[in-house]
């Protein structure tokens with residue numbers, strides 16, 4: 001018997017476990033496969049929504065809260081585990097956007113540092129960028145982390161803290177008796193607990209659906225390419241027409257990504273590789289001929305507006321959600337976990353509760369997921 005069972009050892013489940021453990025709860029994470037090998041491993045690690053002004057405030061509020069904490073959090077992980085998550089303030093360059101004025105106003109209103117760069121500024125700072133680009137908005141303080149390292153460090157840190165992570169332990173069913181959670185069923189037997197947090201990423205909707213609870217969280221596949229480029233080829237995260245290039249410390253450059261509703265398939269396609277490669281070369285011609293070291297796909301936990309569900313489920317005592325982070329779970333995760341901790345422990349929530357409230361899953365009807 002433990003105080004809380006968390007379903008899913010992605011970034012959201014692990015950050016939730018960290019918060020709850022710190023608040024004094026005994027926590028067990030159950031993971032159907034290997035910890036931290038799904039979306040949280042596969043993503044890009046940009047610590048901001050892309051074109052953030054296009055997103056609802058609840059997403060930007062979670063991101064802004066986490067952005068403040070990230071540097072210290074990464075430092076703590078590095079000190080405790082020896083694994084460096086490579087938090088770097090790369091800056092985020094949005095190339096040839098026709099939303100320049102709106103973007104600058106939006107940033108100014110929120111005290112977010114942003115500047116507009118003309119042709120000369122742009123090519124002075126990014127000499128390998130295609131000459132076709134003439135201007136950009138730079139959000140100078142946007143950082144990135146190397147998410148595979150972050151989740152590896154987090155996993156190690158949790159184990160050191162005393163959080164139990166049981167791998168290859170798929171939860172088949174949440175046991176609910178007379179409106180109260182009493183445990184979970186796994187292939188290896190029942191685990192008793194009075195509180196369950198569903199942090200099962202893209203699988204959350206399906207898991208709940210199996211027991212008649214409706215949650216519109218579905219997998220949205222994203223494919224990525226990794227170029228084996230030289231350090232310093234590009235200096236900022238570059239974004240153009242929805243696709244981005246992320247420079248890592250060792251010179252490797254990530255190109256992302258696709259948005260595909262193809263169920264739970266992790267397959268990669270030649271077509272996507274071609275589209276991503278062509279886009280990358282159009283942005284930075286020097287990438288032409290650079291070896292593509294790896295091509296992979298991850299399944300984002302897609303929710304209708306991209307706003308995650310955080311909090312208790314109405315009508316079922318002891319059932320909580322922290323899921324549906326769609327495209328921005330890495331940047332929203334720290335805040336999202338703190339918010340849920342507050343709701344479970346009865347502390348003051350950091351953000352308006354209603355914005356993320358799951359409501360009743362018995363009444364929910366499926367909604368579609370926009371791009």
Ligand SMILES: Cc1cc2nc3c(=O)[nH]c(=O)nc-3n(C[C@H](O)[C@H](O)[C@H](O)COP(=O)(O)OP(=O)(O)OC[C@H]3O[C@@H](n4cnc5c(N)ncnc54)[C@H](O)[C@@H]3O)c2cc1C
Pocket residue numbers: 007008009010011012013030031032033034035036037038039040041042043044045046047048169170171172199200201202203204207221222223224256257258297298299300301323324325326327328329330331332
């Ligand atoms: C290509 C791509 C690029 C991205 N880029 C960014 C970015 O730059 N910045 C950003 O902030 N976000 C980004 N994201 C989004 C981000 O990765 C996700 O929002 C985040 O990882 C979701 O975390 P999670 O823990 O909910 O899901 P996951 O990491 O998928 O973890 C869920 C876990 O639950 C487990 N699970 C599922 N069902 C069960 C069950 N029944 N029993 C036990 N375990 C179960 C799964 O095996 C999995 O390990 C990107 C995602 C992709 C795919």
